Amino acid sequence: MKPTPLLITGIFASFAAAWFGLIFAAQTQIVALQPEVDSENDTVYPRNIAGITEQGRQAYIANGCNQCHTQIVRDPHHGRDIARNWGPRRTVPRDYLYDNTATLGIHRVGPDLSNAGANTAEDSPRKYLNDPEWLLLHLYNPRLLVRDSVMPSYRYLFEKRKIAGQRSVDALKLPAEADPGPDYEIVPTDEAKALVAYLRSLDRTFPLKEAGGAAAKAAPAAAPAQ
Amino acid sequence: MSVTSNETQKTTAAQSQEDAIERALIDASTKAPVLAFFASSIFWLLVQGAIGTLASLKIFWPDFLSGCGWLTYGRIVPVRDNLLIYGWAAMAGFGTCLWILARLCRVRLPRPATLVAGVALWNIGLIVGTLEILAGNSRGFQYLEFPPYVFGILFVAYSLVAVWGVLLFVNRRPGHVYISVWYFIGALFWFPWLVGGTNLIVGVSGNGIFEAITAAWYAQGLLTLWMTALAVGSIYYLVPKVVGRPIHSYNLASVGFWTFAIFAVWTGVQRLTGGPIPAWIITVSIVASILLLIPVALVTANYFLTLRGDFNLVYHSPTIRFAFFGAVAYTVVHVLFTVSSFRSVGDVTASTWFATGLDQFFILPFYSMVMFGAMYYIIPRLVGCEWLSASFIKMHFWASAYGFGFSIALLLMAGYSQGAQQAIVAQHDLVNVHSEASLWYEAYMPFLRGNLGAQLFICFGQVIFALHFVLMLLRLGRPSGAQPTLFAPIQEGTKP
Numbered sequence: 001m002k003p004t005p006l007l008i009t010g011i012f013a014s015f016a017a018a019w020f021g022l023i024f025a026a027q028t029q030i031v032a033l034q035p036e037v038d039s040e041n042d043t044v045y046p047r048n049i050a051g052i053t054e055q056g057r058q059a060y061i062a063n064g065c066n067q068c069h070t071q072i073v074r075d076p077h078h079g080r081d082i083a084r085n086w087g088p089r090r091t092v093p094r095d096y097l098y099d100n101t102a103t104l105g106i107h108r109v110g111p112d113l114s115n116a117g118a119n120t121a122e123d124s125p126r127k128y129l130n131d132p133e134w135l136l137l138h139l140y141n142p143r144l145l146v147r148d149s150v151m152p153s154y155r156y157l158f159e160k161r162k163i164a165g166q167r168s169v170d171a172l173k174l175p176a177e178a179d180p181g182p183d184y185e186i187v188p189t190d191e192a193k194a195l196v197a198y199l200r201s202l203d204r205t206f207p208l209k210e211a212g213g214a215a216a217k218a219a220p221a222a223a224p225a226q
Numbered sequence: 227m228s229v230t231s232n233e234t235q236k237t238t239a240a241q242s243q244e245d246a247i248e249r250a251l252i253d254a255s256t257k258a259p260v261l262a263f264f265a266s267s268i269f270w271l272l273v274q275g276a277i278g279t280l281a282s283l284k285i286f287w288p289d290f291l292s293g294c295g296w297l298t299y300g301r302i303v304p305v306r307d308n309l310l311i312y313g314w315a316a317m318a319g320f321g322t323c324l325w326i327l328a329r330l331c332r333v334r335l336p337r338p339a340t341l342v343a344g345v346a347l348w349n350i351g352l353i354v355g356t357l358e359i360l361a362g363n364s365r366g367f368q369y370l371e372f373p374p375y376v377f378g379i380l381f382v383a384y385s386l387v388a389v390w391g392v393l394l395f396v397n398r399r400p401g402h403v404y405i406s407v408w409y410f411i412g413a414l415f416w417f418p419w420l421v422g423g424t425n426l427i428v429g430v431s432g433n434g435i436f437e438a439i440t441a442a443w444y445a446q447g448l449l450t451l452w453m454t455a456l457a458v459g460s461i462y463y464l465v466p467k468v469v470g471r472p473i474h475s476y477n478l479a480s481v482g483f484w485t486f487a488i489f490a491v492w493t494g495v496q497r498l499t500g501g502p503i504p505a506w507i508i509t510v511s512i513v514a515s516i517l518l519l520i521p522v523a524l525v526t527a528n529y530f531l532t533l534r535g536d537f538n539l540v541y542h543s544p545t546i547r548f549a550f551f552g553a554v555a556y557t558v559v560h561v562l563f564t565v566s567s568f569r570s571v572g573d574v575t576a577s578t579w580f581a582t583g584l585d586q587f588f589i590l591p592f593y594s595m596v597m598f599g600a601m602y603y604i605i606p607r608l609v610g611c612e613w614l615s616a617s618f619i620k621m622h623f624w625a626s627a628y629g630f631g632f633s634i635a636l637l638l639m640a641g642y643s644q645g646a647q648q649a650i651v652a653q654h655d656l657v658n659v660h661s662e663a664s665l666w667y668e669a670y671m672p673f674l675r676g677n678l679g680a681q682l683f684i685c686f687g688q689v690i691f692a693l694h695f696v697l698m699l700l701r702l703g704r705p706s707g708a709q710p711t712l713f714a715p716i717q718e719g720t721k722p
Binding site: 018019101108142 | 284288295299363395415427431433498576649651663
């Protein structure tokens with residue numbers, strides 16, 4: 001008996017079967033997805049990410065934010081994400097049509113950020129996630145704003161500068177314990193600003209049909225996105 | 227079909243001079259590349275241990291070295307993971323695989339110098355990839371963080387290993403194809419398909435969720451398919467060798483191999499349980515991971531039946547002790563993997579430390595312990611002296627066993643506690659960001675503190691191992707020809 005052809009064929013066939021059954025089949029299903037057009041409000045969702053938001057997304061991946069933050073809202077049968085106010089509805093494949101899904105994330109060492117930018121309402125409990133000043137200060141030193149935070153300080157995304165003439169409009173308004181000194185100011189770099197722009201752009205609240213549609217819109221936690 | 231192997235019979239029977247000369251010639255041909263693979267793998271094991279310890283420190287001390295982007299937590303963690311997989315695990319596996327293939331096929335390795343160049347190229351790929359991640363050019367997908375061109379470098383280096391492995395197989399002496407060879411040939415074929423196929427999709431297709439599915443399938447495939455094939459193949463070689471008997475049942479081994487080959491490739495997408503993935507894909511992966519318990523049961527049964535009557539070797543022989551630990555971990559990690567695949571469990575453990583713990587369970591107590599066992603067996607045969615000190619091996623074993631055990635148990639508990647805490651956090655008044663964060667952190671931080679201690683313990687064991695290895699390279703071991711270095715002398719005359 002010659003086992004070699006059988007061995008090689010079997011090794012190949014078992015792998016190929018799974019590849020076609022799992023990966024190729026998934027591809028045929030997902031590639032057919034199209035953005036949803038809301039003719040009533042004349043909007044298309046999702047939109048491609050571009051410009052400063054795209055730079056921010058690159059910074060998000062480059063600095064490994066996805067190691068500790070996810071961008072997945074699970075439906076109420078599979079976790080407490082909605083109860084924790086991380087979004088009004090579960091996220092579905094169409095939400096990520098134009099996304100680099102490295103941002104889905106690996107861990108939840110910190111909170112989920114799927115809808116960071118959707119917290120626009122005045123009474124939104126997570127309003128701070130859409131507040132550029134809060135976000136920048138939090139990037140600079142999370143413990144200035146959240147006492148027990150284990151998030152690293154991203155001081156390298158900021159520049160300590162000697163104040164020449166007038167203070168920069170971008171300069172962080174630091175509390176006394178983090179004051180860089182009378183003649184100095186802390187200014188965010190372009191990367192930090194892009195990162196904040198990206199976080200503020202995160203909004204997956206659009207009532208997609210497969211995610212509950214209008215029912216999701218009516219959910220109490222929903223913060224209407226502009 | 228004959229159920230015995232020529233190789234295993236030889237250890238018990240009086241070995242002819244001719245066989246001994248043949249083995250010496252084969253070992254001489256594999257010496258340079260296999261030692262180069264082992265030396266590099268042990269080097270990367272130490273590097274990733276140091277980086278991993280720094281990462282653990284940074285969780286408790288988030289301002290530590292925070293002025294430098296190159297050392298931020300989000301960059302050093304992927305470096306640690308990638309060096310553990312492509313540095314330590316891959317290189318240790320390649321070395322072991324080539325050495326055992328040459329021995330079992332009874333062929334000398336042709337042109338070993340070219341393969342040493344392959345080792346060098348693989349190392350260059352790792353260095354470049356590490357620098358790219360630290361510089362902020364990571365791709366972001368787990369275990370795929372190296373930029374695509376780095377995988378290109380690794381792929382070229384790997385193709386040398388694969389070609390050489392297949393050459394050994396094709397030119398083998400006529401006769402029975404031993405079961406380890408099946409697993410190694412499988413591993414040699416599956417690895418490039420996993421890496422190649424995934425790299426042609428992730429970051430290229432531009433099709434969001436499809437890339438996430440492929441990346442998850444790849445990450446799990448590295449563990450459940452490729453590493454498992456290398457480790458199981460190694461145990462199938464080491465246990466009969468040291469025991470001096472063929473494996474208990476060839477039929478069990480055969481069915482175990484084919485069920486493994488068929489089911490293992492389908493697992494993996496459950497890493498995204500509850501995520502934005504079509505539900506059927508996750509269901510398929512869950513079903514596959516349940517079916518994967520069939521080969522696990524068969525292989526486990528075969529190991530135990532082969533070892534039956536010789537369990538005292540676990541006490542005496544370093545190789546068997548490490549391999550036995552790995553074999554038990556193999557069974558436990560697969561059961562845990564299947565249980566945590568169920569949606570009811572996955573809903574709690576998804577995206578928590580539990581997932582990290584489970585991945586490390588595959589890599590450390592299972593795969594790495596088997597590789598340590600293989601190295602303790604192979605290296606004396608290559609350098610021509612026996613391990614210097616049984617105490618060093620003992621320290622390495624216990625530091626690794628306790629370190630891996632505690633580290634992973636704590637990570638799994640941290641993850642479960644984190645998952646269970648989400649219900650409590652969800653009821654909390656969300657306006658107070660301080661107490662919400664504290665509630666969340668206190669679910670896992672105590673466990674991580676323990677994990678840091680366990681990690682230091684692991685590092686201690688690996689440093690001892692590396693020192694011992696360097697002594698062997700300098701030929702400062704005990705003279706060969708004497709009994710192999712054992713934890714305790716064997717009374718009844720069994721020759722490991």
